[in-house]
Amino acid sequence: MVKVKVYVTLKESVLDPQGKAVSNALHSLGYEEVKDVRIGKYMELFIETEGRDAETVVREACEKLLSNPVIEDYRYEIEEALVR
Template sequence: MKKVKIYVTLRESVLDPQGAAVQGSLHKLGYSEVADVRIGKYMELLIDPDGRDPETAVKEMCEKLLTNTVIEDYRFEVEEAVAQ
């Protein structure tokens, strides 16, 4: 089994109104040192690649369903799952 950690963020060229709202709230709370906030998504998948290359499979999942590649960038890490 493999554990996959996927990080999705808006592309730098895309406005992030949620990030701007959080930045404004932080400034109101006195955290004026915060220069920028970008909000993203984090996903964890537990997969059994069953002979497939897990990196190829995760890339396909991200590009077909998990991200909007027009406005989002993604990166992922594949590691061995720890038995529980």
């Protein structure tokens, strides 16, 4: 079994109103050194490696469900999982 960490973020060309709101809130709290905030999603998947290749499963899941390929990018890290 492997553990997959999936990170989904908006493409650079897409406006991020939620990130802008957080950035403004941080500035109002005095954190002027924060120059930009981008909000994304983080997911952990546990995949049984018997059968299909874990990388294929993750890529297909990201493209079909976990991300919107029109406005989002994704990346992932695969590592051995402790027994669950």
